[in-house]
Amino acid sequence: MNTQDSKRSNLKADLQREVDTKQTRKMAARSEGERSAWFGLGMFGLVGWSVTVPTLLGIMLGLWIDKQWPSRFSWTLMLLVMGVAVGCLNAWWWIKQET
Missing domain, CATH: 1.20.5 (Single alpha-helices involved in coiled-coils or other helix-helix interfaces)
Known part of the structure; x- marks a missing residue:
């Protein structure tokens, strides 16, 4: 062979x-x-927190960076967008695991 x-x-x-x-x-x-309505509500909560936590962490880090090192760019806004993107990817991963 x-x-x-x-x-x-x-x-x-x-x-x-x-x-x-x-x-x-x-x-x-x-x-x-069949999955119950409780499963749907739990999944709704999981997706919500999966997006919320990285978004809030990005905002807090951005506020801290803006306070420590002022610049003409807003780190808060940049890290907000990055947090939302990471949160959406995280939520997508969780949903993919359940289907």
Whole structure:
């Protein structure tokens, strides 16, 4: 068996393991049945806090930097935007984990 065939069989084995893992997760999720309204509210809260915490941390850090080292650029606004972006990525990651 040459190296090409060996690589190909390793890729097939990896793909099969990944498919098996996803199938197992999907079957487990289906066996749980419908999720309640409480799950939806909990997820809503999780997404909210996932965005809120990095945003507030960015604002606080920006205010501190602006107070310590005044400049013509507003670190508060820049870190606010960065905090929102990080929070949205964080929320997206949590939602992706649940679906």
